[in-house]
Amino acid sequence: MKRLLAVKDKLLRRFRRVPSRRKLRTRLMLALIPAALLVLALMGHMTYWASSEFIAQALERNSRLHATTTAHGIEAWLETTRQHLLYAAREGLNPKAVAAYFAAARELTGAEYPEFGFIPSGQGNPYTFVTQGPATVRLPDEKISEIRPGPALLYDRLTTLKMGQVWVSDFREIEYPFPSDDNPHARVAVQAFRMATPCGEGDRVDGYLYLAVDAKSIRDILSLYESSSSPVRAFERHPKFIRYSFFLDTDGWILFQSEAIISPETPLGTLQAREAFLGTLGRPDLPVAFRPSSSEELYWRMVEDIRAARPGLLRRTGHNDRSSPFREHSLAYAPVRLRAAPDQHELIIGGVGYEDRSVLVDVAGYKHIDVMLFISAVSVAMLILAIAVVARNTSRGLMDLAEAVEKVKEKGQWEEVRLEASGYEVEVLKNAINSMIGTIEDQMAQIRTKDRVIESVALKEPVHLAADPHDQNHDKIFPEFIGAGPLIHQMKRDIAKAAQVDVDVLVEGETGTGKQLAAEAVHRLSKRANKPFISINCGELDENLLLDTLFGHLKGAFTDGKGDRRGAFQEADGGTLFLDEIQSSSLKVQQALLRALSLRKIRPLGSDKDIDVDVRLITATNTDLKAMIKQGSFREDLYYRLKVVTIQTPALRQHPQNIPVLALHFLREGERMAGRKGMTLSRGAMERLMGHSWPGNIRELRHMIITAAVMSENPVIQADQMGLDPQEEVQKRIVAEEDRFRGEISSEGQDQIETGTNHEEGQKISDLPGDLNPRQLLALRHARRTGEITGKELVDLLEGTISKRTAGYDIQDLVAKGLLVRVGRGPSTRYVPTTAENKG
Incomplete structure (x- = not known):
């Protein structure tokens, strides 16, 4: 208990500590974390609002597109029906020709009309055909009067039509006799509307041809556009969410709705529409029709827009348990039009309504909240980590500077101290130290320059060679071979x-x-x-x-x-x-x-x-x-x-000790060709010959010596007359300046380069591959001392005498030989000595 009280007192003291005496890390956390959370909350709210609005707009546009395409599909079907009627009207006085035409249309396009017939305008004979299933029969003249409502009632409405014009009736139930051998008094009822057009010759109207369009054919179009076989289906909609389309007339009656099963046997219905609205069910001529009450203001606004041929969309709120389980949904609509004649305005037959229920906005909102919570948690964690790192770097700036100076001492190279930004004071101190290092480096460079001048003078002095190479190396059995070893x-x-x-x-x-x-x-x-x-x-x-x-x-x-x-x-x-x-x-x-x-x-x-x-x-x-x-x-x-x-x-590089005697032999040969005597090589020329890799071997050496002897104007051939790349000499000098490049002398007297992290992991020079060039040996030495090397560091070590590509080739060859291991990728790539841990 006492221990808990002590901890409590300690925490209270820390909390009550004067803000100016709190640690930098604590002050940063108290200032930045609440501000960051507030910014995240505001940003989350704004992004949620914006994303919700755009998702809602996308859903609404999709609903409007669905309603418009469905209405267009119905219009296309009605236009096909109108064209069938106009084409059939050319044979209106010939019942057999009309029946044959509609039979052909049914076979080619699937257009099935439950009734079509002819109403004469004078003394002609009327006729009526009725269709039930695959059978189409002509009613006897005495049976035509039994059709309810009868075709003759249409006559008064058709007298004003001109040739090529079409009249369209309202949807209603039509009942007509369909006698058969089994039941001569059978009757059939369909919900349909009728189309009629004049027929005759020229401008003379002999009568009117009419047909009935079954409402189920239009209902099946609604169902098709709601199904997975829809011609405009772009993605799968979840079957759990209720969506349906319905057809309404210009008086506001919902006549029928889409069904889940596309079949002519499925009766017309308005069940889902009745669940969404309050109103009246049934009218005398169409029992399944439903008319919402006048209290459904949004619905009647839709009816007014359809009458005015304006498509649109309304956002609706469900009626408690009688509506969708979702709080808000959309009602898209579009008018269905038919052009009665080419020179007349389009008639508004009715409209298509599309009820779309979706929880995509709510689901996206929940996902958005989850993401924002995750981002907030990660942001707070990263902010705490960043504050801890910044505070630590700020407080440890001087320690890092001291460690960097100590590393310069360990490397033995006068390199500038490089530190990440650690504060103004540390930066000033670092610049002062780097200025001192730069002064020392300049002085060392001046000393090296003077040494090079002295060395260049010495390299121009003639080298002492034996007067006759055959005195010591002549072999009577093999006179053609010069050299020993x-x-x-x-x-x-x-x-x-x-x-x-x-x-x-x-x-x-x-x-x-x-x-x-x-x-x-x-x-x-x-x-x-x-x-x-x-x-x-x-x-x-x-x-x-x-x-x-x-x-x-x-x-x-x-x-x-x-x-x-x-x-x-x-x-x-x-x-x-x-x-x-x-x-x-x-x-x-x-x-x-x-x-x-x-x-x-x-x-x-x-x-x-x-x-x-x-x-x-x-x-x-x-x-x-x-x-x-x-x-x-x-x-x-x-x-x-x-x-x-x-x-x-x-190869000549395998016995370089014979280069001087071979050079003198070829020099004498060159003297005979040039007609001169007493020629010799300078020390610099001989050193350059000794440092060359000789890919062409003895033939290359002979060509080089004879060319220099013939072209030289002085008896002493200098290094720059040998035609060799002076960069090799510079590289060799740099390697030679590495005072401990060959490593410490082991107890057995073997030179050793330590390529590992400890003495036991080092490799003796005699154990290294014999084809390593001086640049690669220098790279190994640098990697052993500093723990790693890069291509840029090798170029800097060789004072820029090689390209980055050459340095890369040298290092990659060391990797291939198993002497270095690649670590990292991209700009952070470096190469470390091979050890037992990283080998393989």
Whole structure:
């Protein structure tokens, strides 16, 4: 109990604390949260009001469109009926022709009229046809008088009609006899209205043709537009909500309404309309008709608009339990018109009303409230979080600045301190520290500039080279090879072994590494030395020419074959055939070579006899044939035929210690070409040669040295005359300036670069891939020290001597080799050293 009282007192003291002494976080919350909630409440109310209004307008427009399209459908049906009547009137005096026309109309359009007939204006004979189901019969003349109301009663109303005009009656119940064999006194009653038009020749009126239109046909149109088969149906409406259409005449009587089932057997009804309005049911000529009372002001306003041919919409409120369960609904309406004659105004036959009940506005309102509550809760939570973050950042600005300065010290690089906005005071202090760092960095840059000037002068001094490279590196057995080292010695041993045995040899190596020299050495040291040595480059010849060059042809073998030709196999008989760039040969050539090697026989083009050949085949390639075998571009059986003995010619970058002696050898060759003596290289030129990657190997080195010797005007060739990109030299110097770039010396004496987060996860330089360039080693070192690296940071480290694309290629290659791991996406992408946790 005492503990609870203590907590209560503590909370009261905090609440009663003077506002100026409250924490910044508390003051911000007390000021911002109520204001934010008030703004959200106002915004929610306004958006709810606006969205409700627009949804209501959309529903009303949909209702008006429904009423208008339904009325248009009825008008189209009435117009079809009028046209049928006018066309039939042309044969009005011929009952058989009229009956045939209406039968054809029924078959083609489905128009079924329960009654049609003729009323003569003079001494002619009347006739009447009645239809019940599929049967249409002509009433005997004595039965016509039994029709209620009789057609003769229409005569007085039709006398004013002119040819082409149509008269329309009101809806009422019509009863007429329909005798049959089973029941000769049967009678049928239908709710319908009649149309009539004059018929005769020219302007002479001989009588009047009339027909009855069943009200059910119009009712079925209302039902069709309410059903899922409606021609204007755009989406599914929920069946729970009651919606219906009804037809009313100009006197305000609701004659019938739409039904859920479209069928002529369904009787007319006005049940749903009677539930929505107070009024009178039934009239003498139409028992199902319903007329709302005069207290239904909105309804009678609708009737007035229909009389004036104005469509519209009214918002209604239900009558307690007798109406819709929904508080408000809409009543859309549209007039139904019929043009009695082309030169007359349209007659208002009646109107279509559409009662639409929907809770979409209320449902949207509930959803809106839910969304606003969720937004309010999220906004308050985010506001509290934002206030906490802002207060924390404001109070910790100085601590962040101190940590940033400490990081600058740990990195060992004079970089500007970068902090997010933490307040005016912290910003002023940060600018002062950055100004001091900038001054120190400028002084360091001046020192580096002076060092570079001194170094550039030293690089122009001539380098000391041996007077004669053959004194120390001359090999009497292999005079064509200059240089020493394990790789060169291994190549010479392989050549000597290959020369001792008479088998096929495969020479593998990059372009410019001396593959042909190796082949010539094998031939020179073998027992075939006194026989021919034929060399062919497969990459220079197409398939047919290569086949002809290798195997020859007989005279007349092809169009231009005007004489015999001995192929390379025959020319090299007893000696050695060297095929360079064997990977360029097609599969057809490979198949021919495989046959020649297997049988040691060839068949020239155009010959039907094999020729024995004694040839040692030496092939060379600068690509990976195993990879080509996997791709299906090189035959595996031929590969193993060729690779009896393999000789590897090392790339120049693998034995850079031979660059000076090779450079001097080629320099002497260049002197002989230029007719000069005493030429040498400067230190800068030699360093640039040593730092180059040499993609063209020894051939590139020879071309570069001879070109410089011929073009140089001074005896000392400078670095800028070598034709190499000076950026590589800058990059190498930057890498060399990394005082601890090669890492600490481990207890075993191995240089080590730590690419992980601790010493145990580091990798020794000797364990790294041998094809990493200095830029990639620098990137690894920077990532180890700072924990990450980006492409922009690598460009900055190399003082802008490489493009962002080159930096991206270098880093992506480190990722592919498993030395770096990509973290983040887009602008926040960075690369961190591979560790046991993030590996894979």
